[in-house]
Amino acid sequence: MNTWEREKLKDKKRIVIKIGSSSLTHAYTGDLNLMKIEKLVRVISDLKGQGKEVVLVSSGAIAAGRQALGHHTKPVTISEKQAYAAVGQARLMMVYQKLFAEYNQIAAQVLLTKNTMVNDSSRYNAQNTFDELLKLGTIPIVNENDTVSTSEIPLVDNFGDNDRLSAIVAALIGADLLILLSDIDGLYSDDPRQNPDAEFIGLVREITPKLLDMGKSTSGSDVGTGGMAAKLAAARIATDSGSDMVIANGDQVDVIGQIVEGEVKGTLFLAHPNHDFDLMDYINHEY
Numbered sequence: 001m002n003t004w005e006r007e008k009l010k011d012k013k014r015i016v017i018k019i020g021s022s023s024l025t026h027a028y029t030g031d032l033n034l035m036k037i038e039k040l041v042r043v044i045s046d047l048k049g050q051g052k053e054v055v056l057v058s059s060g061a062i063a064a065g066r067q068a069l070g071h072h073t074k075p076v077t078i079s080e081k082q083a084y085a086a087v088g089q090a091r092l093m094m095v096y097q098k099l100f101a102e103y104n105q106i107a108a109q110v111l112l113t114k115n116t117m118v119n120d121s122s123r124y125n126a127q128n129t130f131d132e133l134l135k136l137g138t139i140p141i142v143n144e145n146d147t148v149s150t151s152e153i154p155l156v157d158n159f160g161d162n163d164r165l166s167a168i169v170a171a172l173i174g175a176d177l178l179i180l181l182s183d184i185d186g187l188y189s190d191d192p193r194q195n196p197d198a199e200f201i202g203l204v205r206e207i208t209p210k211l212l213d214m215g216k217s218t219s220g221s222d223v224g225t226g227g228m229a230a231k232l233a234a235a236r237i238a239t240d241s242g243s244d245m246v247i248a249n250g251d252q253v254d255v256i257g258q259i260v261e262g263e264v265k266g267t268l269f270l271a272h273p274n275h276d277f278d279l280m281d282y283i284n285h286e287y
Helices: 004-011 034-049 061-069 078-102 114-118 120-135 162-173 209-214 228-241 255-260 279-286
Strands: 014-019 053-058 107-112 139-144 177-182 244-249 267-269
Touching (some): 014 034, 014 162, 034 053, 061 078, 078 107, 107 120, 114 120, 120 162, 162 177, 162 228, 162 279, 177 228, 177 255, 244 255
Parallel strands (some): 014 053, 053 139, 107 139, 177 244
8 A cells, every 4th residue: 555655756756776796697507688688678768758867876787797708707807897997888788778769869978976076176077977977867877986986895096886886876966865775685684595484664754873784784685795684774864965866676777666666666765855964975885
């Protein structure tokens, strides 16, 4: 049954959608799931047709590089990861641009590093670029610049994962809804893969220390990097900046449209704008 909190999602105008590698690839081979990406493109194009602005934060560069180079195991060294990302990011954008063109949409690539956000001038320029791209009617597709900043491992100049990156983007552009598509239905009291008695939490009004303790830095995917701890960290950034956030299962990308239509899907984190919100405080604290 829909609640009034869910009904309000129908009115969201500027939406950031994050999709992880595990939701974009075939589980067995790690290759890009082209049928699923096509469905994602169709759903986003339909949101654009409704008059909404959409930014897509997409993982998958390293996975696409693995496919292009014929390697089906995760790269280990930093140089391998960066090389795979260099090949894969071009492949991934080629796929997105071709599919979005079929729906008369224009995709734009935006690659970010932590240094982009830390520097006042480059952060301001990035914000202006996003605003102009949205004004032009394009769909910005964002990823961390893995070629120089590998997100699979902790480095000084990286974000750590695209969950937090998507929340930072949402805060930067003043989005009013962030949707994180993952390989899990939402927030549970414990890891449901390990504990069958774990309780599903459908609505979070406030992110408490107890809730943060539930986060575990684990992922059941061979290609993903962000666990529930990263998603809760993203929720703190998004909700404090004034954006509602939903964690949902990306197995069926149609869930995006269902969320925006107010259906009860995933876990909804309600925005509670912090008047003292400073994005740099969160970036410096988290990293």
